Amino acid sequence: MKIIAVHAYTVRNQTAVPYVWRKGLPGSDEFTEQTWLRLVTDAGIEGWSCAVRGPIALDLIERRLKPMLLGKNPLLKEQLWHEVWEIDRLEEFPIYMMGVVDAALWDITAKAANLPVYQLLGGYRDSIEAYASTVTYATTEEFLDVADQCLARGFKAIKLHAWGDARKDAALCQALRQHVGPDIALMYDGSAGFDPYESLYLGRALEEADYLWYEEPMREFSINAYKRLCEQLDIPVLAAETSDGCHYNVADFIAQGAADMVRTSWFYKGGITGALRVAHLADSFQLSAEVHGMGVENIHLCLAIRNNHYYETLVMGNPVVFEKRIGPDAHVRAPDAPGMGHDVELKTLEKVAVARI
Ligand SMILES: [Mg+2]
Structure with a gap:
């Protein structure tokens, strides 16, 4: 199996329930941004993962992660996990970006195995x-x-x-x-x-x-x-x-x-x-x-x-x-569906994304 395309879509929603987060720390933002990562394989299986940030996630996916992933076997998760750490040495990723690729690879693997991830x-x-x-x-x-x-x-x-x-x-x-x-x-x-x-x-x-x-x-x-x-x-x-x-x-x-x-x-x-x-x-x-x-x-x-x-x-x-x-x-x-079971629809994302690659 090979990764043949890497896409990402940033969506922006008004925060539904604003909240406070202890004195001295910012609470909820007015808007919540998420960037969905979509890995397309030559086997017809797609892997999804959601980075809980907007432009910063899109930039890192486009500049660092996409070139790393194209042409790779998504089932070699261990190899790719270590490659992300190699890039982290140069880029100093925000810590929440370290697992975004890995989660999408597990989604692909579990779909290929026809099992929920757990x-x-x-x-x-x-x-x-x-x-x-x-x-x-x-x-x-x-x-x-x-x-x-x-x-x-x-x-x-x-x-x-x-x-x-x-x-x-x-x-x-x-x-x-x-x-x-x-x-x-x-x-x-x-x-x-x-x-x-x-x-x-x-x-x-x-x-x-x-x-x-x-x-x-x-x-x-x-x-x-x-x-x-x-x-x-x-x-x-x-x-x-x-x-x-x-x-x-x-x-x-x-x-x-x-x-x-x-x-x-x-x-x-x-x-x-x-x-x-x-x-x-x-x-x-x-x-x-x-x-x-x-x-x-x-x-x-x-x-x-x-x-x-x-x-x-x-x-x-x-x-x-x-x-x-x-x-x-x-x-x-957990969702019963094979894979991670994300509730995500490509058609909707393509309509509502405020930025994409
Ligand atoms: Mg805690």
């Missing part, structure tokens, strides 16, 4: 429980109201993205535990908003409130800072979400004792190939590799990786808007 990857389960991962709301009362809506929708696990103020966030986390009782799994995500001292203060509050994990309190630049935090706390620290370098970097987090659980995702860890490497690396140390973020690629990963426990689904707006794929029991399944 079954091709091994397949550990057919559905998985989702946790409600909040955006940042204005007040404690509003967070508690949102939590009630999530519980009414069937969720049994909730993760907070709060304000980024250690004392206020700690009080919120404790108020939420009081509110929902002992049987709901609660997690907290610091979105790298804290220094080591604030991280320790907040971590102790989360321990007291029996949280399941403490995610990314600091930027993931200093493995030493994470190592100290892991030594000081009993609650599992979940790290290496946005750190660059895929399993090469996650290996150091694990070896140094700088994470009790690690993050993996197609989005930040180099596609399906990279995400699996991280998951298997963690598994060899009997650590969990929790899949970060939404989307159909991550659903396939959640269903294929044994040492992952939930699917993360963002909840936003009030009244809360839930992701359409979540079932009434808060479980999610």
